[in-house]
Amino acid sequence: MKNIYILLILFVLTAVQYTAYGQEVKKNISEMSKEELSTLTYQDLMNLPLEDLMVVANKFGLSADEILEYFLNKDVTSASKRAEKSLNSPLSTTVISRDEIMNSGATSIPEALRLVPGMIVREKTNGNYDVHIRGNDNMPPKGMFVYSENSISLIMIDGRPVYNYSFGGTFWEALPIDLVDVERIEVIRGPSSALYGPNAASGAINIITRQVEGKKLKADGSVQLGNAAAKQANTGVSLGIGEKLKVRVSGNYSYFERFQKDFYIFDYNKRFPAEQIKGMRLPTGVYVEEHFDDVFPRPELGLEKYAGNAFLHFDASKNISMDLTAGSQYSHVISSTQGNHAMPIVGRESSTNYVDFRLNAYGFHLQTNYMGGDQDVQRKTQGFHIQPKVFNGSLEYEKAFGTLILRPGISYQSSVYNDEKWVDVEAKGGYLNGAKTLTSLAYYLRADYKTFEKLRLIAALRGDTYNKPDVTKLTYQFIASYDVNENNVVRAGYSRANRGSFMADTYANYYWQIVPGYYTMHYEGNQNMNLPVIDMIEFGYRTKLSKKIMFEIEAFHSEMKDFTFFTPDSMVMTFDFSPVKQGQAPNTSPSKIWSHGQYQNLDLKTVQNGITANLSVVVNNNLNFRIFGTLQQTKLSSFYDRTIWQDFKYLQTACAAQYMADLMKIGGGDYSPLPQASNTKDYSAGYKTYGDSSNVSMTHKGTPSFYGGLVADYNFKKKLNFNTSFYFYGKQTMLHNKIDELGQYTPEYISNPAAYDASDAYTIQPKFIVNLKISYKFWKDNSVFVNARNLFNSTEKEFGFMDEVKGLYLAGVSFNF
């Protein structure tokens, strides 16, 4: 029976395929956007007068079949910093357009990245995503949650880095813009520091905002509502003032509630409702979350954010143009922690402002921007509240000498983070205890040379001088690209990139009162570490198999080293001998514990080998699809296979053993170990006592060995649009530093620790996510839509210890007038 329905659907689809022709073109061609033009049928084009046809042709910037090019072979600027066709891009790049994103129904920028090959995108809690390029995620394994953040990819908005320098990474919810502002997103896979500077180690993502076209007052946006209390509203208004000034203002609002409203606790390997956690203590006496109501004023919250932006574009003359953008955002999410607490999730709140200025004049490109505000990285948790002030400035100049194009540049970045408003600086109550500064000054040169018409050689060199560590790091990129013919391009590249420093691993100087007055951990940064570095060799091949089909494949081999890692290195236990002196039973526990840990470089090296392929097919003007996937393997060598808790336990045992030895002596009549001047005695132990004997080699299971997706877009009679996208990843195991303590206070664990299996908490099962958006244009470009994210409600969690991710079903209206 079901099959009959399928046949019926296929029949209807076939029928509509043929009736889709013969539409009248009612709208004025010159007013239509590129996306609207791309929906014109052949019949429409035949009916157009020549002047309109030329408008269509030229809007596509065209050789003869630019409509196809528009889908298959988009312009990409990120890879070479100049506009060029995807086919010719010398790097592994993918561009997704506004149209693709809107049709897909993605609810946020990180979710839209599931449309891009080579991206690992997992949802942690409703609305909050982990985004990695290719891999090296959850690295080093067995670390704190902060090591699961992507600190090795550089995200930019119109070339402005939005990297978070507190612990490294990107707070996606704190980006001021949303999809309503996006013209396209360009993704570069692979190390690209030489082009973009620090942190573009596994790749770079440049989000390009929309340009205002024409002088008319226009408004667009959308409103959608769904389950999990989902509400989203986005709008933008644009206007041209005279011929030269273009203005756009926009606003966005999103609210999503969590799919699971309870909270996981590592030590019980179980979720508890909020009410039960308030006041709950672990058997050690430590509160699970002492200030629960402050930390989680709304335990049901997934994400709430709102922001406003203003964009000004001014064409001063043929050779001079400038852009001024400014905005302000607020966000509050419940997502994974950066620190090390009894629960894996925390609240995070950001309130920031930015201004960005860009000037293009006679081959010079100047960009300067500032971001400042207030970020409570771990809401209402001692030490995590900071005020960031980030400044970037760069000047580049492009000059062509025949087929040689040179682009030298200079860049300065400064980030100042300050926590003194919220911590007791004298008591070292925070990570930074005052304003701390990271700077880098860079000089760079890119040379792009085409010879024999077919061979293109590119070299990019960049030297960044950092203040911490006080070093100059050279990064580079060498690429050879060869046009076999106009439809086939092969390329090979070698590049080196590095991550920069961030605040916590450089400046941390935090006396963490684990048990106030009793157990203190001195958490210390390190200003003299090597910066993590990645080297990659890559081969790529792109081919246009026909005018309608483009296939690309890239094979990559990368090696990464000099990871920075927080490592316990010493402990002092103070024991009180007064009972012994008074002839009573000795104390069994110390009266005070002091421990110390510091960031340092690990011996760990990672080697990743992988292949990413992408097939794009334009079936006709109404239907196109893309299918893509990545197959990869990551091997670790010299991996320090221990958690910080194992290290601390070792240090505790080492201190306690000395105390025991002294007690034995005393018991045997040798009173020399007894402290004389006071009643207490310190016992210390150091990390180096067992050295690096724990280093192992292993296959990394934190990155799925296969991930990919499929996107199909079908347009029926220019009114109805169906977009379905699949995203898939294979099984992963997230190794976290609590994996050996999971459930340690449960009766099952206590009775037989060896048999206790908590792997469900950190094993991510393969997941196949199907999304579907159907929209119907009821009047001009105004449409109503239904939008299903995770259509079949696959409930598996996508990230270790986080919430289950369920189906999100939305309906809404999008307007454009």
Next chain:
Amino acid sequence: MKSTILSALLIFYMSCLTLSAQNEKFKALFLYNFIKNVEWPQSAKQGDLIIGILGNNPITKELETITSSQKAGNQSMKVKVFSNVEEISNCQILYVSPGKGSAIPLLISKINGYSTLVVSDSKGGIQQGSGINFLLDGDKLKFEISKHNIESRGLKVSANLLNLGIAVN
């Protein structure tokens, strides 16, 4: 899982549907528009309007799509392919493929006496005698037009077409 397999099948099926030809779409559409903007002498308005193509070119298929459904005034249109200059017979429009640009001077003498609009697709086409010449200006498809070359063959060209093209004389 069953439903995902079904969705995948659906997409596969959709992708197998008609692959309509879109090669050289715009050049063909431009040619069709040239016809609308040029007036032939009465003698050439008899019978079918012949679009000649010199050289093998994907534009042929595109033009056949257009000519199968469209008319030029009252005339039906037909596409004729000539593989070399010798084969050229009377036609109202003659499109010279990019690879055949060097044959323009020769074909001009061959069509002496015909009311033919010669459309070339190579650098210097106008200088060699064609009436309209396609060119790519950067990324944009444009055309050069010579009123003299067109009218010397007894044709009339609309002011609109002259305005849209780049005048070369």
